[in-house]
Amino acid sequence: MLQLRPNCECCNVDLPPAALNARICSFECTFCxxxxxxxxxxxxxxxxxELVRRPVRPAGKLAxxxxxxxxxxKPQGCVMPSQPASVGA
Structure with a gap:
């Protein structure tokens, strides 16, 4: 069962269970x-x-x-391993 993590790993924006803007990989890393x-x-x-849209768990199943x-x-933000970190990140 998916963990449905509550936030984006990069910018820390909240991603509630019904968020349609949540993206995950096969390891459940979660991003907006x-x-x-x-x-x-x-x-x-x-x-x-690959990052794909996270499925929404039916509200009746959340309890x-x-x-x-x-x-x-990750305070360093959204940096791909091949990208240099931005100044001040």
Whole structure:
């Protein structure tokens, strides 16, 4: 079952379970659509996998199958391994 992580790893924006702008890779690394499309160009910076829209868990299933509360945030931001880190990031 997907963890449904609550935030974007790059910009830390909240991504609630019903968010249509959440993107994940096969390892469930989680990003917002803006970071995934703009900075990462659809590729996970952690594993190199494809970022796709995260499915929405039906609201009636959330009580027995709650989303994760664990926030993963990488202060260095959205940097692909082949990209140099931006100044001040």
């Amino acid at each position: 659509a803006d970071c995934a499309d703009t900075h990462l160009q659809g590729t996970c910076p952690n594993c190199g996998g 027995n199958n709650p989303p994760s509360a664990e926030r993963v945030f």
